[in-house]
Amino acid sequence: MTSGSVDVNSFILLAALLLIVGVTVTKFSSRLGMPSLVLFILIGMLFGSDGLGIIYFHDAEQAQLIGILALVVILFEGGTHTTWKTVKPIVKPAVSLATVGVLITSLIVGFAAKYVMGFSWLEALLLGSIVGSTDAAAVFASLKERNINTKMAATLEAESGSNDPMAMLLTIIFIEILVTEEPNYYVLATSFFWQMGVGLLLGIGFGKLATKAINKINLDSSGLYPIFALSFALLTYSVTSLFQASGLLAVYIAAIIIGNSEITYRHSIFRFNEGFAWMAQILMFIILGLLAFPENILSLDVIINGLLLSAVLMLVARPVATFLSTAGMKYSLKEKTFLSWAGLRGAVPIVLATFPIVAGIDSGQLIFNVVFFIVLTSALIQGSTISRVAKWLGLSGPKKDTPHHSLELISIGKANAEIIEFQADEETPIVGRTLQDIEFPKSALVSAIVRDGELVTPYGETVIQTDDFLYILVSRKEKQQLRSFLKPEQGS
Incomplete structure (x- = not known):
């Protein structure tokens, strides 16, 4: 057996073990009251060079690519399960949280980072921008199977599915200013409207196109329809990104349109997406865990600074942003309090934290370490207490009745x-x-x-x-x- 085949076989064995362990820990996450994403990250850190030393991974660009691909799959799956009837009444507050809320959060955290970390104003605001948005992967995963009020769950899902453009734009703006001698401020300022507007339009267009294609094209096997649907998610992201617009927003919008339309083989498409999204989530957080070195993440300086900034984010920035961005809207004090607490951070901030490293910013690695610690803190503290806070505030919804039966349907071929x-x-x-x-x-x-x-x-x-x-x-x-x-x- 050649050394090359040994490497291939070892890689396949390792991938299988990571998936098996990842799937298994989801069972324990609910019992421990801990979000599964935390356990996935810990698995990555355990297998990494500072843990068992089985895998050495430090390529931020590859982690960025894997993270974005996984987010496309996760957003597509989440969007197809989003019911327009529940989202329609909360579109305005969700958009306000996704734009004004992210901006306010980023500014407050950036102001704190300036004095806590001793950064320059640009570096501090860059860090604030990176953790400014909630995360779709974390929110979707945390709300699944939890009996949260429908209005609250819909608001959080819509916000997390649409706030990436603002956080990404702010991150890119501050990176451009840091690395470019003469940045074009006009282009940077108008970029947000282009990203949101074009992303929305292309998302609607691709959603309608995908729905028609799925219903009109008669494929030879029912198993091809889920792959066909997912290919439109990747197409939507890539084409939208080529137009310098928000591909993630476009994917989420397209998924909502597909999920709320009458499509053939709906059951097969949804079940495939659900399983594939779980796999993407497991691999993404494990890879991000591999990218983090516990020796750096758990250093005394990072822990102290991370805890201080986490406290500012959870107890000051997010509540202020929530109350201001939903002012005058039909949300009670208890509802605003819950939205303030449930602003989970996850994969998106960690993926965005790779941008300064790739851009070659001197403080990039330090920013990544602190952001990673903030995400862990948010997931551990906020993610594990969402249900209890909702119950305490009287915002628990009806228990989600997910069928535990399994129905295998035999393909009826070309029968209409x-x-x-x-x-x-x-x-x-x-x-x-x-x-x-x-x-x-x-x-x-x-x-x-x-x-x-x-x-x-x-x-x-x-x-x-x-x-x-x-x-x-x-x-x-x-x-x-x-x-x-x-x-x-x-x-x-």
Whole structure:
């Protein structure tokens, strides 16, 4: 066996072990009350050169590339699960938090960094900009399976999905000023509007294009549809970035449009995206953990400075930014308090912290170390207490009822039919009625019912109950008719 094959085999073995360990720790994260991203980062640090010494990784550019690719996948998965009905009422405050909120947070943290770290004003404001935004990966992961008020969860998800452009723009502006002798301030100032505007427009365009393509193109295998959908996420990011606009924002907008549209093989696409997003998240945080050297991150200076700046961020900057950016909007004091506490930092600040290193700024490594420590502190303290704070403030929502059953669907090939999954609730018009009394569209057939985790074989006298999961075989032509029939406004 050649040395080259040994290296390849060792790499594959290591990748398998990292994924197995990463997947396994997600089970323990909920029991420990600790966000899984913290455990992923710790795995990376453990396997790194300052830990067990199994992997030596110090390439900030590669970490940046992996991080951005992972964020595209995570934002796409999160966006497809975002319901427009819940997001529409909170668009204005979410956008305000994603812009004004990020700016205020960055300025306050930058002001503190100036005196805590002894940085120049530009370096201090650069650090503030890097930690100015909340993180989609951290927020999506922390809110999953947690019974948070729908309004609060929607606000946090929409904010984290759309605040990257402001943080990235501020980071790039201060890096440009630091490394460029004569920066073009006019271009830098107008860049934000270009990034947001073009990112929004291209996101809408690619979202509609992807929806039409998924529905119109008849692929030979149902397994190709999830890959086809994900390819549009990558296309959206790359094309938007080529136009010097926000690719991450465009991906999130496109995903919302796709997720709220009628698409073929919806179930397969969503399940694939969910698994792939978890894999991307695991690998991203492990890589970022490998990039961090515990000897530097846990040095006394970094710990002291990091704790001081974390306190400023969590207790001063985020609350001030939240209350000012949502002033005059329909949020109670308790809701604003919760939003202030739930502003999690995660992958985005760490990825942005690689920018100064790549740009060759002298204080780049120190900035990265402090930002990394701030993210760990935010994830450990804020991430592990979100549910308790929500309960304390009376902002807990209904328990998320995620089905624990598994339904494997056999592909029906080129047949013009699909099986859709539908969960009945109190307002569903068919609840309390027997199947034989329900006038479904002609082609619709209830194939299975899952009730309390148990399979119920449907027959004419079966009564539909609240929280039942119905699996209905229907022709594609009548799919929309069926969905309209099941809506509350189409009640009996």
